[in-house]
Amino acid sequence: MIMEQEQAVICITHLPIVPHRRDDGHKGDYGHALIVAGQVGMSGAACLAGKAALRGGAGLVTVATPISIQPTIAAYEPSYLTLGLPETHGAIGFGALEAIHRALHVATAVAIGPGLGTAEPARQIVRALYRSLPIPMIIDADGLNVLAASGDDLTRDSGAGARIMTPHPGEFARLTGETTATIQAAREKFANEFARRHGLTVVLKGKETVVTDGYRMAINTTGNSGMATGGTGDVLTGLLTALVAQKLPPFEAAQLAVWLHGRAGDIAAEKHSQPGLIASDLLDYLGSAWLEIGA
Ligand SMILES: NC(=O)C1=CN([C@@H]2O[C@H](COP(=O)(O)OP(=O)(O)OC[C@H]3O[C@@H](n4cnc5c(N)ncnc54)[C@H](OP(=O)(O)O)[C@@H]3O)[C@@H](O)[C@H]2O)[C@@H](O)CC1
Numbered sequence: 001m002i003m004e005q006e007q008a009v010i011c012i013t014h015l016p017i018v019p020h021r022r023d024d025g026h027k028g029d030y031g032h033a034l035i036v037a038g039q040v041g042m043s044g045a046a047c048l049a050g051k052a053a054l055r056g057g058a059g060l061v062t063v064a065t066p067i068s069i070q071p072t073i074a075a076y077e078p079s080y081l082t083l084g085l086p087e088t089h090g091a092i093g094f095g096a097l098e099a100i101h102r103a104l105h106v107a108t109a110v111a112i113g114p115g116l117g118t119a120e121p122a123r124q125i126v127r128a129l130y131r132s133l134p135i136p137m138i139i140d141a142d143g144l145n146v147l148a149a150s151g152d153d154l155t156r157d158s159g160a161g162a163r164i165m166t167p168h169p170g171e172f173a174r175l176t177g178e179t180t181a182t183i184q185a186a187r188e189k190f191a192n193e194f195a196r197r198h199g200l201t202v203v204l205k206g207k208e209t210v211v212t213d214g215y216r217m218a219i220n221t222t223g224n225s226g227m228a229t230g231g232t233g234d235v236l237t238g239l240l241t242a243l244v245a246q247k248l249p250p251f252e253a254a255q256l257a258v259w260l261h262g263r264a265g266d267i268a269a270e271k272h273s274q275p276g277l278i279a280s281d282l283l284d285y286l287g288s289a290w291l292e293i294g295a
């Protein structure tokens with residue numbers, strides 16, 4: 001198999017270096033994560049991603065969301081900022097792109113997609129940001145679904161920043177045009193080929209999450225089936241965005257994020273059982289996972 005000749009698959013047991021926090025550090029040193037997420041009925045996705053970005057160590061986190069759910073999201077966690085976006089039928093509207101652009105001057109990484117919906121404004125906004133945003137961007141959930149609907153056109157402008165996609169197998173099937181079963185039968189191969197062809201980092205989620213930039217590949221060793229519950233992917237998106245906002249390179253940030261996320265899931269399962277695990281439990285145990293690796 002070509003992949004085996006070109007690269008060794010490594011298990012994530014040797015983690016990248018944890019972002020250093022200087023004794024005299026201040027919040028401006030640890031990046032500003034901007035999370036564009038949520039619609040009416042899916043405010044939870046934005047809350048989970050926003051709080052996970054805080055637990056990932058970002059100095060500042062802003063959750064940008066349709067204005068009608070901004071108060072709900074703000075009430076969930078006082079430690080992040082919120083930005084109310086123009087909306088249509090409870091999901092982001094066309095005017096949101098301008099508002100996001102105004103917020104971008106402070107951001108060091110952006111995530112888009114959790115709970116966002118797939119209506120036309122979301123499609124146009126995701127595509128526009130994907131194509132040209134000069135800073136790193138994490139694309140998840142509905143962000144991936146709207147890009148999948150663009151067919152094979154995943155080209156970007158020359159000044160565009162790094163892109164990291166975090167599909168579950170169903171989303172990756174939509175992106176590639178394969179069936180979920182086909183993807184699952186050769187996860188490393190499909191993730192590697194896609195990442196290389198489009199010049200981005202892919203985090204193909206599920207048991208033994210695959211992380212690849214098309215040249216290097218790592219397989220995660222943490223996590224459990226209790227994490228197969230709504231919202232755990234939104235937590236990963238926020239955590240990963242925080243690490244990228246702190247200037248970790250995408251491949252390293254993705255390895256560290258999936259390891260910490262899975263480890264928080266394993267600790268949560270020890271405390272609450274696998275069936276009893278819910279996504280917000282991961283937020284409670286991310287700190288314990290960080291401590292295990294000396295942070
Ligand atoms: N609290 C909140 O606000 C929450 C909000 N959320 C938000 O909801 C939005 C929709 O996201 P979603 O993942 O629920 O739906 P979607 O991608 O359309 O999947 C539908 C189909 O895809 C497949 N499939 C899914 N997973 C698979 C897997 N691992 N492996 C294989 N196949 C898999 C599966 O197809 P099947 O296997 O049934 O044929 C399934 O029926 C999104 O914006 C998200 O952020 C959620 O995060 C929940 C908490």
Ligand SMILES: Nc1ncnc2c1ncn2[C@@H]1O[C@H](COP(=O)(O)OP(=O)(O)O)[C@@H](O)[C@H]1O
Nearest residue numbers: 168205206207223224225227230231232233234
């Ligand atoms: N059986 C499993 N073993 C390990 N990790 C899992 C398992 N099932 C789900 N996960 C993890 O849980 C998360 C689920 O994300 P996702 O499918 O996007 O859910 P959601 O859209 O509800 O947030 C991923 O990080 C995935 O790797």
